[in-house]
Amino acid sequence: MRPKGEISHGVKGMTVIVKTVASWVKVLIFLFGINIVLFGHLTPGGGFAGGVILASSYVLLMLAFGREFAEENLPLPLASKLDCLGAFMFALIAVLGVVFGGSFFLNFLFQKYLPGHALHLVSAGIIPLCNIAIGLKVGASLFLVILMLSVSCKGTE
């Protein structure tokens, strides 16, 4: 590690080796996060853990390339809109349970319309949709907080 006075707080990023490797690894981490969110009803994981992994792929971009690059990639207003969209989708699925079924958060897709086959991707009704909504929400909101923390830090411009 470089001595403390030389830590670049995000304007220029790190060396060429780190930047090259980070740009490949970021895609892999993002895909892994999507896998954990999407298959949350079959393998361990789910929305919360997958959302944090998605956020951490963008944090890797921010650490390797600098804050401006990560902010161009996913700007602040877009991140907050994605956060709100995820929360809204989750509440919408809950209300649709009342509309189609009769009780709040009823698993209406599994019990009435689309049972699917067990142990396949299309199964378990609303659970994968809820996982996607929660993953979107958690990922966007964690990236938003880290971006706000690094913007308000003294060394950046």
Added chain:
Amino acid sequence: MAVFYVLMLFMVIAAIIAVETKDLLSSIICVGAIGAGGSLMFLLLLAPDIAITQIVVEVLGLIVMIRATISRDLTFITGDREFFGTVVSVVIIFVILLAGVEILQGLPEFGTPVYAKIDGSPSQRYVQKGLAETGAANIVAAVILDYRAYDTLGEATVLFTSIVGATVILRAKSRKLVEEPDK
């Protein structure tokens, strides 16, 4: 069984170091060690969902906290502790410890499941009928998103509100640093 006691001792020592050290960066790294020990414990107790969440949140939380403390000019805690405050805390902790020893004698042994032995308990029903009633192979996902989805809505709301609060508090400093397009 001995592994659990070793991990617990590791976490307790890391917690003591995290509280007692004066360098902020060292205490953050000790908090990260606590999270790693906890994640390993959950993995050995056959709960991979919680282990994944613990390790990922701890790594990301560690990065957030390191980011938040390195930007400060002062990374050492200075100043002495008050004598009276320390004595009162020690007395209260001692009282709680006495009460805890009384209560802990009635609990089953460390590492054994309790509700799995009672017939007709909710956990038995979730395990036996979870796949048939919800269609999800992951019982944890079936519980948090079907049987107890209302609690997950509460948790998502708490997360959302805390992020909104953090964004509002941090926005005051960044108004001159970030230009935002008007909506």
